[in-house]
Amino acid sequence: MLALHLAYWQETILRLVIGLAALLGLTGAVVYLYLFKFVSFMQSRLGPMEAGPYGSLQLLAEVGKWLQKEDVFTERADRFVFAASPFVVILSTFLLFVVVPAGPTDEVAHMSNSLLYALAVSAISVIGILMAGWASANKYALLGGLRAAGQLVAYELPMVLAVIGVVISAGSLNLQHIVAAQSTGHVFGWSGIGNPYILTQFTGFLIFLIAMQAELTQTPFDMPVAESELVAGYMVEYTGIRFLVYFIAEFATAIGFSAIAATLFLGGWGLPASWGIGHEAMHVVGPIVISAKTVLLTGVVFWVRFSFPRFREDQLQRLAWKFLIPLALGNIVVTACLKVAF
């Protein structure tokens, strides 16, 4: 597309920078749009109004505030682990984001089994949260960290199982192929909107959304940070820049998972092939399409988050093991049977 011939390292750095900017920009947009405004309107208040037009620069003010706060360590904290933990968590987010395709070749890293990779790296955040819980030398943090570990491990499984339905349908573990399959597919012979897997894999989509909510530790699955019980759970001892990193990680992960969900179930960057939009044009249209779908799905996350009370830890585990996992397994069986039949 661009008449530039870059060396591999130049191209990689360019992709990384653009990917990072896209992730942070989207995160900022989502935080302003949902956490500040959408939620304020839900709760019949205005939200930030002073900083910038309609409060749009509030996030910058907040970031500025966090950056100048003192970097506090608890006396008995395991300093290195405590300091490193937020970065482990955000690393998981960045690693997740590098494989999300935003156009025909527009992804940070090309991989043949990118879906497998994405599901694998998304689990790294558990380690970071456990590190935080243990190293903080705080009982609330410890409880929160252990709860988070149990929860994230439990919900990793329904998430992976829900995705397998899509993998069977598309016949590939490559996100680009999954997008292409949805774009060129057809519903009962009609290819007007392609075949986004939300139609054929609706159960899988719901399971994925629920598991996503739990993986993000958002209400109703937010026991690890349950502010009315554990104050802030594993984050309780963090201030300043480290808290900021946690904050970014929380919302960037929401973006990352939503982007994966949009790619798997809503057609990703692709538009239906029957619309006849050129391959070159998709380099420009694709990022817009995937961003819109991602922001939409993130909206669902926040909508649910601010509508429901919180489960108890044992109720959450029961939901995962006794309901979601059997359902996801059933979904796989049905999908596989239908795949063979048709």
Add this chain to the structure above:
Amino acid sequence: MTAVTDRQKLSYIAQQAADARINVELETEGMTLNLGPQHPATHGTLRIVARLDGEQVVSADPVMGYMHRGYEKLAEVRTYAQITTLVNRIDWLGSFANEVPFILAAERLMGVEAPPRAKWIRTLLFEMARVANIGLFLGEMGLQVGAVTPAFYAFRDREFVLNQIEAVTGGRFHPNFDRIGGIKDDLPKGWIEETKAVMVKMRDFCDEMEDLLLGSEIFAARCRGIGVIPPDVALQYGLSGANLRASGIDWDLRRDGNHGLLAYDELDFKVWTHPDGDSFARFWVRLQEVREATKLVDQLCDGMPSGSIQAKVPRIIKVPAGEAFVSTENPLGEMGYYVISTGDLVPFRVKIRSASFNNVSITPWLLRGVYVPDIITILGSLYFILGDIDR
């Protein structure tokens, strides 16, 4: 410190015995979790020291006194007219309701009776304090189980009630409006209609809370069967108010006591009870109580008698020697003042019986064997105000 009780304790011992063999092999160390005094769930400075085994509570003790302000002692050096300012701050969400039993006790000692219109306005403000107070609880309870949004709705709609209270008394939070033998001022013009419109809003708010929380499966899962107080235990611990009625005991001082002191005898209202005794029942009873209180306000607005608002009392109030105890059904439960006078300008001794102190003292019994998240549900549903515990 806890009464030896029955089934919960026995089952706990049996469970310990059953686990003994496993515990020998897998000895786990308990953990002491200190909830508070600075903890978001205790709205104030209550401290709960909980011994945990994993996430299960082995024992829990409330530690009170972080906010003790010595009101009983302060009352001994204040004149009767000044004391209402103090007692306003006991249950700070339903302030006017704190003044009423004290003034009633002083009136009883002096042998003064307020004229009917004063009584009705007192009752009116009393019920509005109840709406403001318990209305906030409905939202707060959502917050305790993790739903953020209901709390904002509660604060939004409580504001309308506070505005009405402010229009009469001049104070949103601390009206200081009750006087011996009557009240300070009459109702402003047009206030009755506005208040009735606000009560319609509050009923809508109750419907909203019913949809948001009572109708939510997650809320039911968090609250049903959590923190069950059987009726006999509730009586043993001296619970009062909605906590008692949620255990199925039909006791309400508005109906069962204080005949002639306030306007309740002439009003028609229902006392709601619930047989379950769990957190859900306590929420449900309070929700119904807010509804009932709004209807009471409507009745009081409609039937307001005319006439004087102040009985004849001396300019300098000296209360004759004697003792009097008057308690009323406050938003949090039974609140009473035991006033001893030696015929001086100031009371000799004032003992304040506040509801929250008793309501919280059941926690060691109630919290045994529950999980950490349930501590918060139970504390939230018992509904105490720290000022009401510590005075």
